[in-house]
Amino acid sequence: MREGTPVTPPPGGEFRRERLIRFSDCDPAGIVFYPQYFVMFNGLVEDWVNDGLAIGYRELIVEQRIGLPTVRLEADFRAVSRMGDHVILGLKVEQLGTRSITLGLHCFDAEGETRMRMRQVLVTTSLETHRAIEIPAHLRASIERGAT
């Protein structure tokens, strides 16, 4: 599989992308440096907003000045990922609040074994004030359309 290739989603609709574990993702122990999982998932959220929701991520951040900071996350690291591994990253919307979006994210290998799993709560903010705002209507509509 090629990096960035969309992966056929399971019924129920999970947004998926393949990702090659690169030299620059790994630490002196030869495995993914754990903060790098969050960088990879940030990229997945970016792809989801761009391709899954068909809202430009740049458009959202730069033009509309809406931020998507993380307010809470819980992560479990189950198995190590090594340089050269081809992993799959999956994203599912678990809950949609007034100002928050709860995502379920996981990283697994071709055999379906989970490497890392996390729940992440994002809030929509104004990038002028860094204060939480209601999820903008167009973003909510795209998410509700089940657009994963």
Next chain:
Amino acid sequence: MREGTPVTPPPGGEFRRERLIRFSDCDPAGIVFYPQYFVMFNGLVEDWVNDGLAIGYRELIVEQRIGLPTVRLEADFRAVSRMGDHVILGLKVEQLGTRSITLGLHCFDAEGETRMRMRQVLVTTSLETHRAIEIPAHLRASIERGAT
């Protein structure tokens, strides 16, 4: 305060270091890119092993081939940190298992306001097998000595 300056710990013994929020820590929204908090805390754990426990981190990883991977973490992001902020990072051992160490970590400002807080469970592993091993006696002894 100068970066890296040890900060007087509160009674009960928390290991603390000051950290300047740098340009390279921040994202296009002008605030700390959240995965960077984990990089900062990884540096704090490194300082704690070096200075708090008086065990060399390099010695542990490279010579003794003992890894300290994260198996679980829970994090709350309370307030944004901006480039140029001087924050304080604190570490406390919350629990010491047979093969795991639970740390309470937080990042706060000079007024004591919490920016980010997390609980992180590390396990000791053999870097040959990436399997969990019992916490080595010298590491356990240093931690129990309350060496924060």
Next chain:
Amino acid sequence: MREGTPVTPPPGGEFRRERLIRFSDCDPAGIVFYPQYFVMFNGLVEDWVNDGLAIGYRELIVEQRIGLPTVRLEADFRAVSRMGDHVILGLKVEQLGTRSITLGLHCFDAEGETRMRMRQVLVTTSLETHRAIEIPAHLRASIERGAT
């Protein structure tokens, strides 16, 4: 174009990949943080070794214990890249020495405008000693086959 999509090379054989400029590549000025260009090019060299030379990069580093550290580079930054830009990264072998490989690398946009350009000299080293060694025969053969 999709990220990672191979791009039709010009006559003369340049190895090319497309790359989306991501949120995590950018700095508080809203443009690519310049060290991140080197991370991107490191990924391109990785893709070139994997796909262009058909030698596994992981195989080379982890199994054969051969490193490819940089000994010299010269870089010119011509135009800024912004989050959401789709850029093309190109690689060409400029010179093949006994123990060194000189690469010409550039990053340009869809209109062909150069964003950044660099010449990088890599040497092959033993990862046991970090000393330079002769370019291994199989690596040299792949490069000479013009396998860009």
Next chain:
Amino acid sequence: MREGTPVTPPPGGEFRRERLIRFSDCDPAGIVFYPQYFVMFNGLVEDWVNDGLAIGYRELIVEQRIGLPTVRLEADFRAVSRMGDHVILGLKVEQLGTRSITLGLHCFDAEGETRMRMRQVLVTTSLETHRAIEIPAHLRASIERGAT
């Protein structure tokens, strides 16, 4: 020496800071991942603007909206740096143009052996337009005062 400790400059005035090579700076080969040198030097420039020139870096970037992007660099990597090494980073102004500042930067160990050395040309830009502007008078005055 403690990280961040100012190091006594040689006659002629070089701005210096000590830096611990951290786990997060290193790659699977166990040595500094070379783009990380540029992140370290970016931090040194930040410290120089803050402490050497007594102009706040945040002030410059965020309040005055003046950027300091790199337009050219040449770097030589002479010896590897490993996790746990204490290195010294040095900065010297080599040339001051109308809109550009040429810096000589190097990283060396306690014995004075050079690990990496680079020449970097920065330009002052407006962060509104990303176009080069003349070096602001207060910045030029600070630099000319030999404020290293």
